[in-house]
Amino acid sequence: MSSITLFLIAIGLGLAGWLAARAKAWSFQQETSAKQMAARPNYHAWYVALWITIPAILFALVWTIVAPQLVLQSVLASEAAASLPEFGFQRQAILSEAQAVASGNASSVFNPAANDFIEPFREATSRYGLIGIAITAIIAFGCGLAAFLRLRPDFTARTRVERTVMFILLLASLVAILTTFGIFASLVFETFRFFGMVNPIDFLFGTFWGPDPMSNAENPDSSRYGAIPLFWGTIYIGAIIAMIVAIPLGLMSAIYLTQYANPKVRAWVKPALEILAGVPTVVYGYFAALTVAPAIRDLAFSVGFTNASSESALAAGLVMGVMIIPFVSSMADDSIAAVPSAMRDGSLAMGATTSETIRKVLVPAALPGIVAGVMLAISRAIGETMIVVMAAGAAANLTGNPLEAMTTVTFQIVAMLTGEGSFDHPATLSAFALGFVLFLVTLGLNFVALRVVKRFREAYE
Amino acid sequence: MSNIITPTRSDEFAKRLKKRYAAERRFKLAGLSAIVFSVGVLIFLLSSMTFNGISGFQRAELAVPINVAEAGIATNAEQLSLGSAVQGLQAQGLADVVQFAAVQSLGEEGAAELSTQAWRDVASDLIANPSLAQRSHTFNLPASADLAAGLNNEGSPELQVLADRLESDGVLSENFDFGFLQRSDATDPQLVGIWGALKGSILTMIVTLLMAFPIGVLAALYLEEYAPKNRWTDVIEVSINNLAAVPSIIFGLLGLAVFLWLFPNFRSAPLIGGMTLALMTMPVIVISGRNAIKAVPPSIRDGALAVGASPIQVVFHHVLPLALPGILTGTIIGMARALGETAPLLMIGMRAFVATPPDGFTAPATVLPVQIFLWSDEIDRGFVERTSAAIIVLLLFLLLMNGLAIYLRNKFEKTW
Numbered sequence: 001m002s003s004i005t006l007f008l009i010a011i012g013l014g015l016a017g018w019l020a021a022r023a024k025a026w027s028f029q030q031e032t033s034a035k036q037m038a039a040r041p042n043y044h045a046w047y048v049a050l051w052i053t054i055p056a057i058l059f060a061l062v063w064t065i066v067a068p069q070l071v072l073q074s075v076l077a078s079e080a081a082a083s084l085p086e087f088g089f090q091r092q093a094i095l096s097e098a099q100a101v102a103s104g105n106a107s108s109v110f111n112p113a114a115n116d117f118i119e120p121f122r123e124a125t126s127r128y129g130l131i132g133i134a135i136t137a138i139i140a141f142g143c144g145l146a147a148f149l150r151l152r153p154d155f156t157a158r159t160r161v162e163r164t165v166m167f168i169l170l171l172a173s174l175v176a177i178l179t180t181f182g183i184f185a186s187l188v189f190e191t192f193r194f195f196g197m198v199n200p201i202d203f204l205f206g207t208f209w210g211p212d213p214m215s216n217a218e219n220p221d222s223s224r225y226g227a228i229p230l231f232w233g234t235i236y237i238g239a240i241i242a243m244i245v246a247i248p249l250g251l252m253s254a255i256y257l258t259q260y261a262n263p264k265v266r267a268w269v270k271p272a273l274e275i276l277a278g279v280p281t282v283v284y285g286y287f288a289a290l291t292v293a294p295a296i297r298d299l300a301f302s303v304g305f306t307n308a309s310s311e312s313a314l315a316a317g318l319v320m321g322v323m324i325i326p327f328v329s330s331m332a333d334d335s336i337a338a339v340p341s342a343m344r345d346g347s348l349a350m351g352a353t354t355s356e357t358i359r360k361v362l363v364p365a366a367l368p369g370i371v372a373g374v375m376l377a378i379s380r381a382i383g384e385t386m387i388v389v390m391a392a393g394a395a396a397n398l399t400g401n402p403l404e405a406m407t408t409v410t411f412q413i414v415a416m417l418t419g420e421g422s423f424d425h426p427a428t429l430s431a432f433a434l435g436f437v438l439f440l441v442t443l444g445l446n447f448v449a450l451r452v453v454k455r456f457r458e459a460y461e
Numbered sequence: 462m463s464n465i466i467t468p469t470r471s472d473e474f475a476k477r478l479k480k481r482y483a484a485e486r487r488f489k490l491a492g493l494s495a496i497v498f499s500v501g502v503l504i505f506l507l508s509s510m511t512f513n514g515i516s517g518f519q520r521a522e523l524a525v526p527i528n529v530a531e532a533g534i535a536t537n538a539e540q541l542s543l544g545s546a547v548q549g550l551q552a553q554g555l556a557d558v559v560q561f562a563a564v565q566s567l568g569e570e571g572a573a574e575l576s577t578q579a580w581r582d583v584a585s586d587l588i589a590n591p592s593l594a595q596r597s598h599t600f601n602l603p604a605s606a607d608l609a610a611g612l613n614n615e616g617s618p619e620l621q622v623l624a625d626r627l628e629s630d631g632v633l634s635e636n637f638d639f640g641f642l643q644r645s646d647a648t649d650p651q652l653v654g655i656w657g658a659l660k661g662s663i664l665t666m667i668v669t670l671l672m673a674f675p676i677g678v679l680a681a682l683y684l685e686e687y688a689p690k691n692r693w694t695d696v697i698e699v700s701i702n703n704l705a706a707v708p709s710i711i712f713g714l715l716g717l718a719v720f721l722w723l724f725p726n727f728r729s730a731p732l733i734g735g736m737t738l739a740l741m742t743m744p745v746i747v748i749s750g751r752n753a754i755k756a757v758p759p760s761i762r763d764g765a766l767a768v769g770a771s772p773i774q775v776v777f778h779h780v781l782p783l784a785l786p787g788i789l790t791g792t793i794i795g796m797a798r799a800l801g802e803t804a805p806l807l808m809i810g811m812r813a814f815v816a817t818p819p820d821g822f823t824a825p826a827t828v829l830p831v832q833i834f835l836w837s838d839e840i841d842r843g844f845v846e847r848t849s850a851a852i853i854v855l856l857l858f859l860l861l862m863n864g865l866a867i868y869l870r871n872k873f874e875k876t877w
Binding site: 004064065068096099158162165166168169170172173174175176177179180182183186187189190248249250251252253255256257259260261269271272273274275276278279280281282283285286287289290291322325326329353354355356358359376379380382383384385386389390410413414417418431432435438439442443446447450 | 481488495496498499509675676679684688700706708711715740743744747771772773797798800804812822833845855859860867
């Protein structure tokens, strides 16, 4: 709550500075004639307001991160801390319980040992809260005053404000790079820690997956970290079963909508497909687990496969394919629409039927775009999490039987990180290694697909 | 010239033509069936959710007449308006009073199947309407989950018999459960509600919007209006395009490794969830924002520049207001996607059992899709219907947002 106060202070003082500076600039305008002003009063106001809010908000951000550490330090320096267990889980539990009570998130503690820490926490929190408010106010006042004193009638406030705005714009666009870098750095860092414990060769080429989060973290059994069954499950569900459903249905839907359907049908069906694309994946997952998987199991039983399990790769793959249909359809739609109509008209004028034109002219011409769309669809399917978590099962089977349970990379990431294992255990860290593989594969697919699409567009423009 | 055999007369040609037309019809039929299949799946999905979900908005309730004043519980309007009114009623033994009244009207067997938390419903009814305490009033109280299953002809045979008997007596019935929209998570499907998760979702979405919208719009403006064409700009563009296609679970890993490392105290808080989803939503806003900005004709910029506006003024006074409807449409679509997102929030620990609605951006919370996921894992049959009801709520919100986006697009879209 205290950080929100800091931001509110920064914004409030900024507003005050804005008003004060504008009043001063107005008075300049009254004294001198308007023509001699180098900038309009509003820009003087913005100049002061930016000088107040930006340093104050920067400080508030840093303080939000630093303050909890300072609070913890001062609590640990108090007398009660001597009785704390040295390290480990209990120490953490006591401290976090006391903190929850002190900040009002909980009403009482389970562990009586935490009672001693409530007061120190409360005290330290309020002390550092006040210090934070004071420093924010001082920074805002100091910077604001310095800026305010620089205001003159001939002060070029506008160019300075615009330079700042430009800088902020640049920073905003750098967030994308920063995010990419953040993903890459955190994945690489944790993956290296994982490979320090488990041999990368065993991980990439081993065929048995069965990490035990409760085993001794010091000496992990490398042979339990073979990820091939996961890769196979991911490819089998996402790139084979789902695509067998999605490619024909998506492509035919796109062809029918663009070439055959009358505008009225199109006006209704296109939004319906968009709704299909907008349904959250957790809903698909629920649908797969509750409706599709039992139906498939019963069907398999009636045909005579008595070993069919209630969680099957087929159920997850089918539902995932349905989820991908609108995606494939819209990509195919775009690339077919990009084919110059002269090619289509030429074919029709030669006497070819519509379907012949589509099969022999439009689709071959649009093929690069369609292939790129399919690649994007695959990258989407293999990164899909909720459907497989809810319907595909946890057993890492290396099999070609779609009726068996199969697990995927994303399923294991969720399983490893939501389990009970500690953060330093190789089983937990394996999630990051799996995430890194997933990231690289989807990145590669997207990169190639986007290049193909670009080439393809250029070819017809 | 005169003795050319017109090919249409040839039998072989007619045969070939017939074959080609048949192929044409088959092809068209294949396209049509693809469409019918896709739309059919959509209709099946929505209708099965609605069908299941409607009973999720209801719950089995037992009608129990209780005279609170006669039972010796002192209530006055002043006491009941205090924040501690529920504790006060509990201390006076309201639970026993309810149980006793239930035994009298339903018999031992029936009263045993009254939910153990039923007195809380009585308490909140009393607080909402203190005059109920002064006379005998029939409260509709939640039955136990087992009895609710019995009412649906599921579960143990004894309870099915009991449920039939109580139903024919007119004391057991399925009633619309308003409380479903007001309560939070619980272990008993009869007592769960969606409000805690919904509030968590709203708080998370506020954080996401506050972060992703300004950054996304500013980045789009920079890239479209000012960025010089060089290597750096290319890197930014490539990374935005790639971020838009990175699987959402990877963002969860980022949130886990970076945000939770920076703010270890805010585990499973809407703040962290919102920040993670903001990184995911931002590329969507940038891409749609750039398209909207690109659609503003250059003559607007030239006109503003010609009358002496600075480049910043051109963009902020002219281009941005004109592009704003398009940007907003993209933003709403991106937010709708973020609202339905589950996997990254599982990663950062928003899957805890949270029995009270979160009271701030830093309090532990869960969100609607995660709540759906958690309920779908429950073994109790009663949760199946509740899950579908929660899905209906989520889909309604998404429909609302998408409808707003379409409305904005149709209302403000300009073709120059």
